[in-house]
Amino acid sequence: MPSSFSAELRASATAEEEAYRHIQRALRLGRYKPGDRLIPEDIAAEIGMSRMPVREAFRRLASDGLVVLRPNRGCIVAGLTVDELYETFEMRSVLEGLAVRLAMPRIDEDELEELERLLERMERAGRSGSNDWVVRHQEFHGRICALSQRPKLMHQIAALHAVIEPYMRIWFDYVEKPLSARDEHAALIAALRSGDARHAEQVMQDHILDTAPILVEFVTPSRRQTPAGEK
Amino acid sequence: MPSSFSAELRASATAEEEAYRHIQRALRLGRYKPGDRLIPEDIAAEIGMSRMPVREAFRRLASDGLVVLRPNRGCIVAGLTVDELYETFEMRSVLEGLAVRLAMPRIDEDELEELERLLERMERAGRSGSNDWVVRHQEFHGRICALSQRPKLMHQIAALHAVIEPYMRIWFDYVEKPLSARDEHAALIAALRSGDARHAEQVMQDHILDTAPILVEFVTPSRRQTPAGEK
């Protein structure tokens, strides 16, 4: 969550909320791999609660597309097929494109400088490892989305990011330091500076769709159909 | 659900699933109004189960954006502000636009004729009442989306439709029979016939964004901020 840490300030939420965040974070960090089973009792014990709130958290995570829930068969970490991964990028492309277009009226020089700072930080983070880079990358995209001032749109985009994040990590670890990333994001800032909303939308769409094939290529080796062969 | 009734064939799902579908349908039919409280015990008694599966269903419905769940304060039917309603149409415009663009390769003469049949059926349903028309309208849009062969995209679009459906009903009931609707959808078919994917995408985007202001206008009178004044 790039900029919505504020929600975590209220420490004493419900147990379900705690379970939801706990599992979500674990998934983001790649602690579980696609196809892995999430055992309610184990997770409940980890956080110190009963199975019930964990079960409820599972429902929400399933709605987010992060896990798959089958009746009487438990909860497994959702894996994306190559097609689904690509589809997710297609959806991101139009939604983030929309976000950029709507954000344009609120782009000023201050904001552009802030984005350049974030780009610089992303670049630096890229040297220390995939974890930091992915977080910074999310932050950069999240900043632009936030300027659209569309809460539901942001929520959707964040959900899509959460699904592909583990794959971004794998990708980053393979290619060491993606050189193209800096140029692409710099081009994005340039497009924003142009002031042409439609143009910026197109640049964002192209940027996201450009990433997809590279990522797909690196993910293909460990290609697992949804739950590793349906067990 | 226009075309996914197949999922209801398996009668003996879990109780949670039954509760989920039950409440979803009730919301679609406008049985509850935005801001209404959903009492777990009452719903549980209706279907003949305990509160627990109903509680779990609430979580999923909340993720879908159909209800709002606040800790220790129960479950209320989600209402959209005018801004949120408009935002939903913006998201629909780019996602359904994408769906049309991707569907284009699979559009042939047979498919065009089928769409014309659906348009005709939508027209006829419009005379009998808003219920039938909304269902047929969904069916028409759903058919196009299905041709994109993108399951996750379809799911997202269906979720957005579910949220705005009650408002579509209100709108339809106000304007008797929206004359523009027939022309707009016919133009959509014409765009598909042209074979130009980008053009069809644009027509779809325009069509959806055209609807939004009309609908917003009719919804404004009963304008309720999310939960009728936060109670």
Added chain:
DNA sequence: GATTGGATAAATGGATACAAAAATATTTCG
């Protein structure tokens, strides 16, 4: 008379307990 405080009632959240289903291990028979 309005507002605040507290007591009571209601509803929610969560844990335990139990029943049903699935997965696993074991035995039996070919």
Added chain:
DNA sequence: CGAAATATTTTTGTATCCATTTATCCAATC
């Protein structure tokens, strides 16, 4: 020795129960 059938274990799904929180109502005070 292998396959099928059965018994056992594990795990999931649901109901009931209890604790905590919130809402309601009434009284006391300003």
